[in-house]
Amino acid sequence: MMHISNPNPTAEDEDQPITRRIQRLSLHLNPAPNRCLPRSDLQMLSCAARAKLNVSTQHLSDYMRGKHRDIQERVFEYFNSRPDLQTPVEISKDDHRELCMRQLLGLVREAGIRPFRYVAEDPSKYFAIAEAVGSVDMSLGIKMGVQYSLWGGTVLNLGTKKHTDKYYEGIDNMEYPGCFAMTELHHGSNVQGLQTVATFDPLTDEFIIDTPNDGAIKWWIGNAAVHGKFATVFAKLMLPTHDTKGVSDMGVHAFIVPIRDLKTHQMLPGIEIHDCGHKVGLNGVDNGALRFRSVRIPRDNLLNRFGDVSRDGKYTSILPSINKRFAAMLGELVGGRVGLAYSSVGVIKIAVTIAIRYSLLRQQFGPPKQPEISILDYQSHQHKLMPMLASTYAFHFATLHLVEKYSEMKKSHDEQVVGDVHALSAGLKAYVTSYTAKSLSICRESCGGHGYAAVNRFGSLRNDHDIFQTFEGDNTVLLQQVAMDLLKQYKEKFQGGTLAVTWNYLRESMNSYLSQPNPVTTRWEGEDHLRDPKFQLDAFRYRTSRLLQSVAVRLRKHSKNLGSFGAWNRCLNHLLTLAESHIESVILSKFIEAVQSCPDAGACAALKLVCDLYALDRIWKDIGTYRNVDYVAPNKAKAIHKLTEYLSFQVRNIARELVDAFDLPDYVTRAPIGMQSTAEAYLQYTQFVGF
Known part of the structure; x- marks a missing residue:
């Protein structure tokens, strides 16, 4: 049923709202035959007052698709060619996790699509891949994001050449599956309030990673419960001092912490990992909780782009304050x-x-x-x-x-x-x-x-x-x-x-916006004006x-x-x-x-x-x-x-x-009721339930 608005209401209409509502309801129930023409197919009514736009789907699609549609089509076609990698309607948590890992390995190693290479070189291409992968299975999209944008992104954006030389290839080819361990049980959005600590030991040239209390347990860490071998751990960097305080808090920094043995996949000493369990959604992602008990890592595992510690325990940074360093670090993770x-x-x-x-x-x-x-x-x-x-x-x-x-x-x-x-x-x-x-x-x-x-x-x-x-x-x-x-x-x-560019209109015309509205334009109601x-x-x-x-x-x-x-x-x-x-x-x-x-x-x-x-x-x-x-x-x-x-x-x-x-x-929308062919929609739907 379709309401056809009258662009020029009469005075009687204005004065008699009840009559007008009845007339409109009548139009809903009995569309006037002289105003609309019947259509074929699904009985859509086409308004005679204004012709339907003639739109070329191809031209509109070409404009919408963007320059990276080809890589998205490669993603779609790969998964369409591999029915064994398509996520079924019903699947257990554990099976979904393993399937997600196989999907990601297949994308990287079989289809030859390497998202990590675009994280820094061509971010728009990376995001296009992420959108396509998420269309296949949102859990797969998030798992890919954890591996390349979060874990890989910290190595690229917060580390220096020594880190990319050591970890880039393993992250790219999935030999080094990793985690992004920022959120804690008691702290999420307030990153500066994180409680995990990394204390420098000048005797051994190592950092000691500790979870001081239950509130500091790293929580909801993707890739941790099953597949991760490394974690980028965000912790307060503590340096020993010679005064009564004993240590100096240099603010939150990021550290690479191995969490499982590369060959045996066993948890490393001092690492405690538990499964966060079944979730409302995204059960293909293996979220886990991490506790660290005096876990020692080399000094070189500090991701030191914005702050570094020397062999003798001296701190250096190109940025003058904790707040500046913190802002720079978060800015790279946007x-x-x-x-x-x-x-x-x-x-x-x-x-x-x-x-x-x-x-x-x-x-x-x-x-x-x-x-x-x-x-x-x-x-x-x-x-x-x-x-x-x-x-x-x-x-x-x-x-x-x-x-x-x-x-x-x-x-x-x-x-x-x-x-x-x-x-x-x-x-x-x-x-x-x-x-x-x-x-x-x-x-x-x-x-x-x-x-x-x-x-x-x-x-x-x-x-x-x-x-x-x-x-x-x-x-x-x-x-x-x-x-x-x-x-x-x-x-x-x-x-x-x-x-900044986004706020330009405040500079250019705020005074005019805050002046009294023009009493003439407040009453203009013509379609040309409103459009x-x-x-x-x-x-x-x-x-x-x-x-x-x-x-x-x-x-x-x-x-x-x-x-x-x-x-x-x-x-x-x-x-x-x-x-x-x-x-x-x-x-x-x-x-x-x-x-x-x-x-x-x-x-x-x-x-x-x-x-x-x-x-x-x-x-x-x-x-x-x-x-x-x-x-x-x-x-x-x-x-x-x-x-x-x-x-x-x-x-x-x-x-x-x-x-x-x-x-x-x-094969991307994957919903029988949402198929392009109306003839096939109900057929597929009934076949799904066994007819």
């Missing part, structure tokens, strides 16, 4: 957040593809004595899935931009770019993974009972993805980092300092600027009585809203740029339609904020709502082409 944001988009692409294809296939109810219509023809279903599809496109372009900025950072090491990537990766990782987690449940619900069948993948996608909101930085903590950076930039704006990228972006940025200014005032006020920490906590929800608003502004700006850069007219028109839906849906969802400050007059708010509904309908008309442009073969 690739994990970039990868999670990028991979999360890959997950929502799969989910929205399955949900939309099924919603086009499934028919239910309809006008009396007429064929049933597809459930995607119902306005309520469009309201669930079309803004989500638009958001998926928006996230695609935003995370592509993030990967480009990250690649630029790895080449240039420019301080401004480093700061930009740090804040942008924190914000996009938090925003995209949270949105995807919520959307996976909506996709499941939109497919009714068949969405609950494990074979249709929503359960595994939802469970495996859920932890994306927590690891590589809890989302609430990451959004606070974004808010903190915004406040810093806000302060620098008024002190004449330079701003103007300038109006949309101005609205997003106005909201961010208002939130930033108001929270700065509130923090200053509360700091007098509560102190800085108390004031921050009092304003925390405000700060989180500010961070999300800013990230939405960045996402929209990158989407608008992608639309403007699209060379094919048909693809460009489709992207413009999707971009407009993304922007106006976000404005409508926060319409109370705009109304409260008179940025949008009542009639304009109503016009935004109507246009959002109409754009959802228009996007629904090209929904098949839009999801097909993601270019995900059936």
Whole structure:
């Protein structure tokens, strides 16, 4: 059922809301035959008032695919050729772990795809491989990330030549499977609060790694429970002194610690490893807990790019303070957040593809004595899935931009770019993974009972993805980092300092955003105006600027009585809203740029339609904020709502082409109800249960 909005409501409609609602309900139940034409196939109604866009899926796909689609296709084709390496619907934890290890070994040694080589040389290619591998099995994607981005990444980014000379080849070819041992039982996001210690012994030229209490046990360490032979252990570096203190804390550093014998695979002396057990998802990853009891490692096992200890116990660093060294160390590990944001988009692409294809296939109810219509023809279903599809496109372009900025950072090491990537990766990782987690449940619900069948993948996608909101930085903590950076930039704006690229709009036009809204433009409600990228972006940025200014005032006020920490906590929800608003502004700006850069007219028109839906849906969802400050007059708010509904309908008309442009073969989506061929979908589904 489909609602056709009347772009020019009569005065009677305005004055008689009950009559109007009845008329609209009547249109839902009995679409007027003179306004819409019947269609063939699944009885989709095509609005005569405006023709459906003619979109070439191939042209749109070519624009979307990116320069590394060839390596992704190699990943897909390899696993399609090896049915024995495909993850079955039902599998035990232990079998899943072994299968994941075989999958990774096959990818590296049989398919000849070596992800480690791209971690530093071509990060965008590495992330493309990670997205494809995660599409095969999310556990495999995370296991690969632990091996190459985390364990391997610490050797590359925190170590020096002696470390890459010794470990590179073994990490690359999987002879040295390793772990990233940062998180502890009592400390996760607060890395500076880690309690594991590494004390230098000048008599033996060794570090002694110790777990001082149960709270310091390394926890949730991927690759530790079964397969890992090495671990990068994050610990406080303690140097002996000749004063009454006895030792000096030099802050958290990273150390390479062998945990199992390379030949026998037995745990080494002083190493205690336990299995973290069955998890909500990602059971192909062998998470373990590690305790260290006076484990001795050579001094050379300190990853010493930012700080080193000499033979006689003297500490040297190119950076002047613990905080500077800590920031530099974490800055080099930001690739994990970039990868999670990028991979999360890959997950929502799969989910929205399955949900939309099924919603086009499934028919239910309809006008009396007429064929049933597809459930995607119902306005309520469009309201669930079309803004989500638009958001998926928006996230695609935003995370592509993030990967480009990250690649630029790895080449240039420019301080401004480093700061930009740090804040942008924190914000996009938090925003995209949270949105995807919520959307996976909506996709499941939109497919009714068949969405609950494990074979249709929503359960595994939802469970495996859920932890994306927590690891590589809890989302609430990451959004606070974004808010903190915004406040810093806000302060620098008024002190004449330079701003990072992401915050340019604060410098260029904050004064205009914070001025009183123009009483004329607040009432403009024409479609051309509402679909103007300038109006949309101005609205997003106005909201961010208002939130930033108001929270700065509130923090200053509360700091007098509560102190800085108390004031921050009092304003925390405000700060989180500010961070999300800013990230939405960045996402929209990158989407608008992608639309403007699209060379094919048909693809460009489709992207413009999707971009407009993304922007106006976000404005409508926060319409109370705009109304409260008179940025949008009542009639304009109503016009935004109507246009959002109409754009959802228009996007629904090209929904098949839009999801097909993601270019995900059936053997990648692997859900019978989400197959490209409607004729095959129910056939495969019934065959799966034995018919």
